[in-house]
Amino acid sequence: MTTSHTETSLSAREELVLQMRAWRKRRRIAFVVQVVTIIAALALAAPAAALLLGQFTGMRDDYVPQRHVPGTDGSITITSADSYVLIRHEAELPPCTITDAEGYELLQEPWRYASDPPTVGTSFYAEPGRYQVACEGGQDGVVALNRVQYINSLRGPWDPRKPALPLFGAALLIYFAGRWSAGRIAPESLRPLYPA
Known part of the structure; x- marks a missing residue:
């Protein structure tokens, strides 16, 4: 009786360890996805900001x-x-x-x-x-x-046909898509729970 109880608890513990390893791996992948999409969004937002600021002028x-x-x-x-x-x-x-x-x-x-x-x-x-x-x-x-x-x-500078606004839109789309994807890769509902 004692040996089977020990084997059961050992296999449950091993299973929990495997689940935690899988969860950590998913979290790392989600983190990489989020970092890459933030960098891509910033790479689009920076030239968009420069283009937009360059279109403001005090000239007639x-x-x-x-x-x-x-x-x-x-x-x-x-x-x-x-x-x-x-x-x-x-x-x-x-x-x-x-x-x-x-x-x-x-x-x-x-x-x-x-x-x-x-x-x-x-x-x-x-x-x-x-x-x-x-x-x-x-x-x-x-x-x-x-x-x-x-x-x-x-x-004027706010015309959607000018390149600044589509670049800003693409940057926002990439940023929020990255956040959503990271949440889908490793949602909190999949986090393993330690038994009490």
Whole structure:
């Protein structure tokens, strides 16, 4: 009777030791998963923070993109083929004509961005080259801006199409997925209990 009781308690003790070893192994794996996901989340959050902070500026919206300001003779030089907008920030844009070096007038379309107050101007496509801008009443305050860059500057730093917010979202997703995974690998309900 005594020997069988000792064998039973010994096998129960060995089983408990094996369960504790398995539990500790699961806890180590869960810890590694959590550390790796925290490092991955920080690796995404750091450049996201740098990108987001880099988008804050005290400059006026029309100073952020590349500016093409007509000189005293009304000429501007476009360096890359793209769509541009012609605006006057301080006042309403007067009727303007844009001609290339050969004297051909560029087609302009009315352009409006729904900001507060709304930004109104004209949109045109230009190839690299020199152009003449002539506006009724002069070109004072008139500027040509790359349309895509200008729209991005008007949207501000919190635009979800900018890379900072998706990176922050991915960092949060990875962080919480790591915490959830670690909890599933070694939940407290699987911790072996010592007999009283």
